Amino acid sequence: MDPEERFSALVDHFEGAPGVTAPGVGGTRGFGSAALKVNGSIFAMLSHGRLVVKLPRERVVSLIADGVGSPYDAGKGVPMKEWMSVAGGTDELWRALGREALDFVGARRR
Template structure:
């Protein structure tokens, strides 16, 4: 199966997340991924990005501006993963607090 993602989103995330201490730019399942302490907290795939947050937080954010639950299939939802779709790649800079929240959650500091 071919992995698809927007190169412009990857470039924007590299600029936004690549400067945060401890963040490593990597790959996971063929997609660009961002890790902290060796654990994935974000990846770029399809038309947006996906971040890991506590289930309750995902539930709070679903339905907000371009945010929806992530699921690898139409019938499967990963409860701790939130998809964020932005048309303009640079708009992800407005989600920096969510990325930082994801880093804290994944690293156990949440």
């Protein structure tokens, strides 16, 4: 499965969850326009064929150290502390990271 198909499956998985908005809803353009959001905040998106998720900084550091992902810099050359990207992986990994990101971002936006 290519990254676009895998992300589409992730969107389908989370669509309908409380507070979750699918990509393209709301007509926004630019950063985050193709992202999964909870209560208006991005928790997962596809960028350059990679899953990008927002997680606690310590969790991002740990996952990168374990080789699960790499720092995400949004094209500015400076890693964003609470974001990481994942190339490849399994559907299960993407769903688990997506759930973790949804829980993290959703808890912050209540």
